[in-house]
Every structure is written in C-alpha cells, then in structure tokens.
Amino acid sequence: MAILVGDDTRLVVQGLTGREGSFHGLRNRDYGTNLVAGVTPGKGGSDVEGVPITDTVAEAVKSTGANTSMVFVPPRFAADAILESHDAGIEVIIAITEGIPAMDMAKVVGYLRRGNGASLIGPNCPGVISPDKANVGIIPGEICRRGPVGLVSRSGTLTYQIVHELTQRGIGQSSCVGIGGDPIPGSDFIDILAKFEADDETELVVLTGEIGGDAEERAAAWARANMTKPVVAYIAGFTAPAGKRMGHAGAIISGSKGTAAAKAEALESAGIRVGRNPSEVAELVAEAL
Amino acid sequence: MAILVGDDTRLVVQGLTGREGSFHGLRNRDYGTNLVAGVTPGKGGSDVEGVPITDTVAEAVKSTGANTSMVFVPPRFAADAILESHDAGIEVIIAITEGIPAMDMAKVVGYLRRGNGASLIGPNCPGVISPDKANVGIIPGEICRRGPVGLVSRSGTLTYQIVHELTQRGIGQSSCVGIGGDPIPGSDFIDILAKFEADDETELVVLTGEIGGDAEERAAAWARANMTKPVVAYIAGFTAPAGKRMGHAGAIISGSKGTAAAKAEALESAGIRVGRNPSEVAELVAEAL
C-alpha cells in the first residue's frame, strides 16, 4: 500500500519548466514516478523531455488524469499554485517551495482543511517517497529501500540521515513523509500518523521532530490514544539556545514550551521511545520490529 | 420528533431588546418555546421580562445552554450576528432579518456550509414552527396544529395560507419551515426535504415555491432520487410578467428559465402533484394522506 504516493500516482509538476522543477521532476520520473504533465501558464502545448505542458492544472487533470501535484514555483506564487491544484480536484498536493509567507499559508491551509479532503504536504518540505513505487520531491531515492517502516519528519536532511541509518541496517521503508518545518504545515504529524496506522504495509513509525511549537506533544497524545503500531521518535535541538531562530521558522524556543527535553518527555510518557541520535533511532527500530 | 425546533430548543434571540425582537421573541415564549436568553452588546446583565440579556452569544451559550438562535438585528449587522452564533456553537440559526446584502450572505452561507454542520434558516424568512412544541420566528402559532405534514416554503404569508387551508381540513403539521426568498438562502429545499424524509413524525411534505432561480427544479430532481414520502407542491407566479422583480429578490424571471410553468413541469415529471391554488394543495394533501 504505502501512503500518499504510490503506483496510482499521476504527477503534475507546477513549475516543471523551471530549473529546479525540471531537475527534480525528471529525477522523480527516472525513479519510476508516473509524471504525466507540467503546468506553466503561457507554455501550454510545449513539452519538457516529452512531458506535456499545460497552462492550468485543470487542463492537466482533464487531459492527463493527474491526481497528485508537486509545487515548485517561487514563494510569491506558491499559495496560488496550491489553491489552483485544490480547485482542480488534485488529491495530494506536495509543496516543496520554501519561504512562503505564513499569512498565505494560514489562509490556504485553513481553507483546504475545510474543503474536499485533499492532502497538502509541506510547504518547505522534501516531499514523499514510497520506495520502489513513487518519489515526489527531493528525497534521494537511492538511500531508501522498500520495507515496513513509515517515517514522518519536520526536517529534510535529518530524515535522510535516519533513512540512511535504517537502510544500512537492512530495514526498509513503506513511505517517508517530510511535512516541513514551516509554522503552518498543510499536514501535521497526526495527519500522517493516522495514514500510517491505516496502512497495511507499515508496521512501525518513526517520528522526527524538532524544537518549537507543540506539534510533537500533540502527536504524542494522539498516538497514545489512537495508535496500535509502535512509534519511535527523534527530536533535534536539545542543545539549541533559547530564543534563537534556527533555520526552520518552527524552530524557536520560548520559555519552557517547545524545548527538545519537553517534547522527548511528552513522547516517552506516551510510551514512545526516543533515540538520542539518528543511529540510536535506527537501533530502537531494529529492536522493536 | 419534528425538525429544527422542538422540545429541546433552547432559544437565544439576537436583538431581543429591540421592538420587533422583543415582540416576537416573547410571543415565541408565550407559544411555549424555551426562550433562555437575549443578546444585545452593552446590555449584558439586564433582562427583558425575565429573560436574561448577555453581551455576546458565546456568553449566552455558556450561561444558559442556548442551542438555537433567532436573528432579529438590522440588515447591516445581520451577517455578523449569524457568524457570531455559528462561532459560539449554536446548532440552528434562524435569521428573520430582511434586506441583508447578497454579498454578505454569499460569504456567510458558503462559510457555514463548509463548517460545523449548523443549520442556517433564512434570512428574510418567517422562521420555523413545530406545532405544540416550539415556534421560532413570526409564523402565527394559532393557525397551526400538530400532525403529519411537513411544510417548506420560500414565502411567508403564502405558507400561512396553506397551513390555514390544511388546519381547516383538520390536517396538522410536523414542522413548517420558511426558508426565505433571498437569492442565497442558508438552507434550500433539498436541505429541508432531507430532514423531513428522516423525520419520524412527518408523513408527507408540502413544498411551496415561486418563480425565479432553479431551487424548485433541483428539489424535484433530488426528491425523485431520494424521497420515499409523498410530496405535494405549489408554485406562485404563473401570471407574473417576465423581467419584473416582485418582492423577493428571487422572484425574477429571465427567459424561459425559472418560470412557474417550468417549475411545475419539473415537479410533476418527478411525480410530485402540483396544486393550482392553496386550496387545491390542501385537497391534494388530504387525498394523499
């Protein structure tokens, strides 16, 4: 099964004619993802290495049956691109773009969540890979292998590190989902945990969090109440100084809330084992499987 | 059972301290409706004939358990009043106010329908009565009696006329619902037909429509596909000249669409008998019961 992306994925890339969009879109195709179209207003009718370009997402949906979109447009156009995919009936929208204003996302995320049930992953995220099936985003496919572990993370490269540790130990992944570190993500830990809980292929979930906000604490409470599958966690930022903004907009500590220690405690008190570093996470997974 | 209002109704009136609000609010209480509070910002702590006034709907909900609101504030404040009730968790919002701009209602109705499942009836409507149980609005209670017929209508006084004809023939009503004649009503025929279809007490539904729009046509198609209970209909405006705006903003005919004849035909072809005048409607109901 896997979640979000897989054999049924029919991908349209918004911004496929751009430098980054074409590089990663075609890389996703090389991985085996069914890339059916690109959207660039005004370039409809052309193609990128055989992938047809349309002017609107609606047209791509109509002419190619696209059901998943990857947003690779500049920040100022990204909220509009997400709304366009939603309006066109796209089911899974994966927004890679970094630097979208929080006001834009507050409006878009709230709107989508009250809408037709489409999933928005990101923005400012590495995407989703279901090894051997489909890769939508920038996660390097070669570090993954198919298997029973679902991963969900607010961080990109940290996810790679953990996937790498798992793969090196021979442990494969069902799907790896980067939800992004922005203040208002389209999907949060709970959304993805619920999908993994319902997924046949997933036997265990690794949750990778970081300082700031209370997403990990809420996920811990939710998992305790709703998860039957084991969860192993990692939190980055134990030694981050308070009040400093470290890259992700989410990574700000204020007072006692949102510290790595508080998050780890919340997870552990929900029965979730927390690794002290990425290697230890992989070891805990190996033990639990 | 009945629908929308009944024995469980706990009513708060927005605008109870106004002339019309107090007249009808107290009349509803006299009918037997459980009037628990009124809301007038700045008058919190006072009362209207023993009914406590609060400054906000949220406060009324918290202190009195109100679950139904009647909106009796002037048009320019009405959209805000509806949103306030929705935000406070009110389940049934009945907006009597006439003359609310369509832009306001477009925004509010779309928002509410994507929201928590609250029902908005109106605006510009006579309200809802479930005879012998509760009356919320301006429908004269004395013309109604309890029984098996559900009524739904875009028109106020026309509803009274039909209820009157039914009652005179000894036929009672489960609930009478005036959805109002505005271009964008909070609930349409289909919403109310669905509630009557699910209601134990209702055996037959009378639908009263008028020229303009396509609400009756859509209701006909829906009823054919979804209703097991018989429906009898009446349409006003067979002789209304095209292009004239007759009172209800909804009552405009343009071209062949939205004429009374077209509506009657749509209803009849869905197996719904259409009375030629209010008396005939009552006779058809008597036959069908």
Next chain:
Amino acid sequence: MDLFEYQGKECLRRFEVPVPEGRVATTPDEAVAAARGLGGKVVVKAQVQVGGRGKAGGIKPAGSPEEAGDVASRILGMDIKGHTVKRVLVERAGDIRSEYYLAFLVDRSARMFLGLMSAKGGIDIEEVADTDPDAIARVHIDPAIGLSDFHARRLVFGAGIDHQARKGAIALIPPLYRAFVELDASLVEVNPLVLTGDGRVMALDAKVSVDDSAEFRHPSFAELKAAHDIPEQERRAKEKGLNFIKLEGDVGIIGNGAGLVMSTLDVVKAAGGDPANFLDVGGGAGAEVLSNALEVITSDRSVKSVLVNIFGGITRCDLVAEGILSALGRLDMEVPIVVRLDGTNAEQGRKMLADAPHPMLHAAETMLGAAARAVELAHAGGA
C-alpha cells in the same frame, strides 16, 4: 438596480478597470462639447437599458464634434423598444481587433461567485451557451477565500483568448472582480471586452447590476438611482414604502408578502380577471401603509375593483382594517373593495369592518372567494 452603461463604466473606472474615455450628453450641444473634449473620432451611444441598441440605430460613429452633435440630435429622443433615449454616451473611438465576453455573477445554486469568459464576444452569451457551451470558460470562486490569480488564468486560457490579449485580460480580471464585490453587484458583464489595435484590453460595454439591499454602505447608489425613470405611480408607491408594479388589467391587488400577492394574481387570473398591479405591503404593515396602498391603486382610472388579501403574521389584521376604514373616510372611493382577512387578529379586523358598513366595502371569507368576487365586481363595473 441595473445601471446605465455610462454609470457602470464610471463605477468600473474607479476600480481601475480599463474603459474607453467618454462623457455623457443630454443635448446635441453637450455631445459636440464632449466630442471636442475627447478629440478625434468618437462613438455616440444611446443610454437605454435594453438590448439591440446598435441594430435600432442607437449607436453611431462620428468623425468630428459637429457630426457628433448631428448624430446625437438623431439619437436623443429616439424610442428603442419602448425606451426613450434621454442621454447619450460620447466615447473615444478605437479600432477593435477582437471581441470577448467576461462576467462575474452570483451563482445561487452553488452559493458561490461564478466567473464566465468566452472568446466569442459581442453577441448574446445565452446564444453561445446554447450553441457552443464549450466556448465558455467557467470558474467558481468561493466568496470566503476570494479571487486568486489562478482563477484569472483558468478563465483566459480556458476561453482560448488570443495570445496578444492574454496578459491584458489576466490583468483586468482582478480589478473587475474587486468592482463586483465592492460594488455589491449581482452582475458585472463586459460584452464585448475588446483587444484594440494598439494591443490594449478594455471594457467596451458594461452591464452592472447592484444590490439595493446594500445601499446602506453605498451612498452613491442614491445618486445612480436618480438617473432612472420610474413611472409616476410606481415612484409615488415607492415613496410610501410600497413594493408596487403596474400591470395591464383592471383588478387592483393588495396583499402582504410577495408570495401571497403572486398567488393572488394567479387566482384572480384563474377566476377570469386581469390584475391591474402587484402590490406587496410587506411585513408588519400598519394602518397608514394600507391606507396609502388603497390610495395608490385607486388613483389608477383603469382599476375597476380592488382585492385586499391579507394573511396576518407579523401584520395585524386590526391595523389593516383600520387602514381600510381610514382610506374610505379620506378618499372618494369609486370602486368596490373586496377584503379578505385571516391570521393575526383577523376576527377583530373583520368585526371592525362589519361594524362600519360602506357601500364599496365587501367582505370575503376565503382567498378563492375573494378573488371570484373581485373579478365579478370588476366585470360589472367595466360593463
């Protein structure tokens, strides 16, 4: 309220929707001055709210100010499908390369706004909808979230607008949408939207309907309304707060609530009569309103009988009776009045009328009975 073309364009200009430069003239001299102010070639357009102005000779080009005056003198006063031309719009003429259609309206069924665009402009859009529905691009806009840039692209690309006009059309859509929302319009329709010889995209014609209910936040509505000719009787009725429409028959109709009045028209017609009007006194009408309503209706010489059909709810039948008695006392009533009262305080009202018999006053028990009686009396009076 439907605005005149020149009013609609003035409104759109405020939202920076490109429209041709133009001035209104009510006399040939004003047209000459307007054309001189604009310079160069102009177009003189009859300002009437009815389709087919062009075919009827209501739109003419003029190469000079003098010619504009001549043309205006022919158009002013013209009768176009029953509408007398009182004003012309003198606009700068431009050459037109393509004509498109663009509109925003409220879609009641979807409870959303609807944007429509077509590359087939300049003709009746309902004809396009019938003969070539795919030629019309449609997008729904959720009022809560508003217009986003992609909506404009879906319209323009979806309609297959010419390449040269795309950028201008995409740029024109957000201000047109803003105008639609901020004017409290139920419709803004630009037909045709044009691509000019010099590559600009602008609204060559504009139909704007605004929501009378929103007048409280648009002081300018009163001004716009002042330009509209309303028949004397309707104007007087409106001043008295009555919702009145003149019809062709001889049975005057008074009722409370639009639905009930429409139903009353239907039953009068079914009884063989012809309604002389639609008159809704609204909810909660008092004695004075009823008295005024009778005055307005009986001021029409063609009325042979009046039917007062009231079902009290928020309206009290005792006050209705009081109003009828007041009118009977105040006016020299020459036509019979059939009164049917039911609902709130109906018994009191009926008793008040019974206690003050008047030769012109006829009580009726039921709506159908009242209609039959009023028709019968009208026929008798007309004979």
Next chain:
Amino acid sequence: MDLFEYQGKECLRRFEVPVPEGRVATTPDEAVAAARGLGGKVVVKAQVQVGGRGKAGGIKPAGSPEEAGDVASRILGMDIKGHTVKRVLVERAGDIRSEYYLAFLVDRSARMFLGLMSAKGGIDIEEVADTDPDAIARVHIDPAIGLSDFHARRLVFGAGIDHQARKGAIALIPPLYRAFVELDASLVEVNPLVLTGDGRVMALDAKVSVDDSAEFRHPSFAELKAAHDIPEQERRAKEKGLNFIKLEGDVGIIGNGAGLVMSTLDVVKAAGGDPANFLDVGGGAGAEVLSNALEVITSDRSVKSVLVNIFGGITRCDLVAEGILSALGRLDMEVPIVVRLDGTNAEQGRKMLADAPHPMLHAAETMLGAAARAVELAHAGGA
C-alpha cells in the same frame, strides 16, 4: 524580524491604530527638539528589544524639553541586559486610567489567528495566563473569513474591559487586525493598551514581529531591518546567504538543513564538545556557498575545529567537496576540518577529497564518528 517599539508604532499608525504622538532621537539634542515639537510633558523611552526596560531605568518622564534632553543623555548608551541603547522614543505623556492587554498572533495548532485580550495589562501576559487564565479572553479567527465585528465584542466583553473603554477598544480592534494581516505579522502585541484620562483608548506600547518571508511584498521591511544591529560575523554570513548563529563553543559546525544541523549540535555536545555556531547552508548549496561558509566560520578565533556534516539531497556532495577544496586553496586554514559526506553524489565527493589530501582535512564515515573526531581535534587544538 522583531520591530523596535517606534517602528511597530509607526506601522500601526499607518493602519489608524491610535498611538501616542512621538519622535525618535539618537542624541540628547534631538530629544530636546522632539520634546519641543511635541510640547508639554513627554516620556523618554529606551529603544531596545528586551523586557524590563522600565525597571532598568530606560523609561523616564520629562516635564520640559531641557529635561527631556537630560533624561535622554542618561538613557542613550545605557546597557540594558546586554542591549546598548542607541535610540530613544520621545512621546507625548498622557495620564493613564487603566491598562489592558491586546494581541493578535498565529495559532499554529489551530491553523487560525488568535486574538487575546485581558483587563490585566501592563504586566507579563504569561504570568496572567499562569495565575488567572480566565482573565484572558481568546477568540480564534479563520483567516479565510477574517475578522468580524463579533470577534471584537467577544474580546472586549470577554475580558471585562471597563465600561468607559469598551467603545474605544472595540473600535481599535479592526484596524489592529488589519495591521496584523497586512503587515504579514506573526505577532502584534499591545501591552499596555490604555484608557487615558480624557477617555481615549490607545496603544501605549507595541511589539510587532513581521515575517521575513513576506519581504517581497513589503519594500519597507528592508528599511526596518536597517535599524537592527546584527553582529559583524552574522551580518557577513547573511550577506553570503548563510543561515548563521554564533554560539559560545569552539567546534565550528556546517551542515545542510536546519534539522540536521541541530542534530549535529546535539551529537557534538553529547561527544563532550561545545559548538561554536549553527550554520545551515540550506538546500542545493553549491561550491561557492560551502567555501564561504568555511571562511565565515574560520574567521572566528575561538573556533578550534570544524565539522562539515552534509547529507546530500538537493545538495550535491561533489559540489560540497569542490567548495571545501576551494576554501582550502584560498584561505590560510589553521584549524582541522572534519568532513562527512553522504547522499547525492557522496562517493564522488569523498573521492575528490581523498584525491587532494590536505593536512587540515579529515574524512569521517559516519555522523557520530565525525562529531567525535571534531571534538577530539578541538580539544587537542585548544590544549
């Protein structure tokens, strides 16, 4: 970016939120002129981004322009919790009858905006939240539908604001919300909001944080930013597009992605070391970025070793290696650099480094191994 009080107030004033009249001064003479311009009594307030200014002596009243100059000369240059006062805000003084709290912020969990109000103003709101949570009224605002009037009423009535201040407070909320949204703020906090002796309600202090991501639509952000003092090293890093934060230790850290860098800090600490900085080269960094990152870090004398921890995704390890080699060639490298490469093109990158041996360059196989090595080398270098 957190704005200074005077900047926040200037922003709020543009949205017609009432704030006291005031002027910024950077010298005592400017303060005198400002006080003279304002007339009457003033308050001189240190402009530093840290709480507790008042207690530290950073806020003083002045009865005359001369006194304002004296006070300013004492406050300017003052050190308040490590912040040097470079500017003072000279404001017209008013008498204050009551102090309240009012704020709008983004509630991440609810994915909505949150309005907060309390009649307990002027003190730390977190303290109020802890000791008397019911004293804070909270309303969520759906960004799609925006602020409606009732939200303002729920805040003001819910917080139990004094009767005399209600109207003014309700009137102030919509413009404050507009400022919050249109400034792309993550927080606007007015503490205290005050009721003055003459019955006006205004923002006596204002804390505004704006979203740097929205700079593309706010040209004024660059100007606002110019007033902020950024440590030299961080400023240089920023100019080179690096996300850099100075810390207290001696192990320089370079990584790609905030999460991985934070994790690297943690493992260095766990290995007994002290990170000298946080440096995220971001996604897709090329050779030049890496070279710049090494330059920025090694310019700090306290750095005894550097750990480069890269897991390539969008970033290519061959370009990382190229950047490291370029830095080694370009700079006189005095501290050891431990490099760990994995992910996209890792083998190529590792080979490039192995092919160009350098005494200061140490390859490591794993993240934990790299951290241990870097700490060991730092300790050796520091000894």
